[in-house]
Amino acid sequence: MAAETPPLPQPPCVAPDWALFLDVDGTLLDFAAAPADVHVEPGLVDALAVLHRRLDGALALISGRTLAQLDRLFSPLKLPAVGLHGLEQRDNGHLDLHRRAPALDAVLAAAQALAAKYPGALAEDKGTTIALHWRGAPAAEEPLHEFATSALIDLPGYHLQPGNSVIELRPDGAHKGAAVLSLLAHPPFQGRRPVFVGDDLTDEHGFAAVASHGGFGVLVGRRQPSAARYALHDPEAVRAWLDDAVAIAGDEQRRRDDP
Ligand SMILES: [Mg+2]
Structure with missing residues (x-):
């Protein structure tokens, strides 16, 4: 032990x-x-x-x-x-x-559609970033993670910031x-x-x-x-x-x- x-x-x-x-x-x-x-x-x-x-x-x-x-x-x-x-x-x-990435609106809409399938999950619009929350819906953790990873392809200059029951798509630097x-x-x-x-x-x-x-x-x-x-x-x-x-x-x- x-x-x-x-x-x-x-x-x-x-x-x-x-x-x-x-x-x-x-x-x-x-x-x-x-x-x-x-x-x-x-x-x-x-x-x-x-x-x-x-x-x-x-x-x-x-x-x-x-x-x-x-x-x-x-x-x-x-x-x-x-x-x-x-x-x-x-x-x-x-x-x-800071400026908002042009593709962020489309990514946000897709994230919100995904989060809506898991009551308690949330795709939060934070202006220049998107935060995906699953504190209220643990089953959403894996699909939201997968979504965030694939969404990076459309968001050059962005990275993933993991947190406590949340992952955020955010600009570098x-x-x-x-x-x-x-x-x-x-x-x-x-x-x-x-x-x-x-x-x-x-x-x-x-x-x-x-x-x-x-x-x-x-x-x-x-x-x-x-x-x-x-x-x-x-x-x-x-x-x-x-x-x-x-x-x-x-x-x-x-x-x-x-x-
Ligand atoms: Mg804190």
């Missing part, structure tokens, strides 16, 4: 000199059967707002979702954010959108690590200790990027191997960890107000 990998230690509390990069699904939010069904826990939006101020703006969401979806989920907050694994980026109000490095090149992120929190394979690019700049990754879950140095058990543990940092920020504020 193979020896079980020892669990990674818990991360230290969020420090004021960090740049904090947070994945969203499976990290801040519990997974739902479909991406549209996720629930934002009460208090999470307020906690993110407090920490964004405490880090002097150096807190960003790094997600596979679109920026428009992120803004809806965390309304009224508009945090610095990277969407679609780096294809969309908002940094001090600047937004860079963008991943969460590159997105983090581009944010770290400018204020308010520049010169801070970068910390990336994420659960999925796509977050390993983020863990490697922060490690190359004197920071570290925090894995959500027990997936191994991982380049993360610390781990938190699940999104609930992530939210508790953020709440601890909010409480400490509140104590410090009260000491400043009333020494």
Whole structure:
């Protein structure tokens, strides 16, 4: 029997000199059967707002979702954010959108027709990418994989990005690590200790990027191997960890107000 990998230690509390990069699904939010069904826990939006101020703006969401979806989920907050694994980026109000491949509409229509045969499966139109989900329909995993592999023939310059019960057809050259490095090149992120929190394979690019700049990754879950140095058990543990940092920020504020 193979020896079980020892669990990674818990991360230290969020420090004021960090740049904090947070994945969203499976990290801040519990997974739902479909991406549209996720629930934002009460208090999470307020906690993110407090920490964004405490880090002097150096807190960003790094997600596979679109920026428009992120803004809806965390309304009224508009945090610095990277969407679609780096294809969309908002940094001090600047937004860079990549172009949609001409064949994507036809591939999307075929993907949606296939997904419709498996109740619970979903072919999601994400603008420049297509995500094929089977969390709600495990039997769809193999046919969706086969479809994605064959669809690449019609999408030059695209590749497959596997994830947690999802595979995505996406343009080359963008991943969460590159997105983090581009944010770290400018204020308010520049010169801070970068910390990336994420659960999925796509977050390993983020863990490697922060490690190359004197920071570290925090894995959500027990997936191994991982380049993360610390781990938190699940999104609930992530939210508790953020709440601890909010409480400490509140104590410090009260000491400043009333020494
Ligand atoms: Mg995730």
